[in-house]
Amino acid sequence: MATVEASDSDGKRQGVENSVTYYRLEEVAKRNSMKEIWLVIHGRVYDITRFLNEHPGGEEVLLEQAGADASESFEDVGHSSDAREMLKQYYIGDVHPNDLKPDSGSKVPKPLQRSDFFKPN
């Protein structure tokens, strides 16, 4: 009988350094029901399915943002640092670089445009 290494199958979801999973917004958008609910906050993807019932702000507001970018509403509420800390538990990956909006707060720099080079002041 073969033994399965515990770290293998779930390794990606533990946020192992240098191995980020990228998700297209299209995939995120499909997870928009109580069965499975994902959100994007600042370029990161969160599976908050198991958090739905626990959210102090209620599940209604989360369902409204299901499958979408909730960065703005998350910030509007003025969530505490505890709330920000909690995000880590639900992190599953990053938004695919091709799908990142310039204002999504991602650490991935925007590629330089040709016109950015040697621009006179």
Ligand code: HEM
């Ligand atoms: C995974 C993402 C989220 C986490 C971990 C989270 C966590 C929390 C926590 C811990 C609180 C208690 C207050 C605090 O510590 O700031 C809270 C309150 C609240 N959250 Fe969230 N939240 C998330 C997403 C959202 C989103 C997307 C919205 C809005 C669309 C939202 C709306 C609210 C509201 C309105 C309250 C205030 C409840 C009250 O004071 O009565 N939350 N959230």
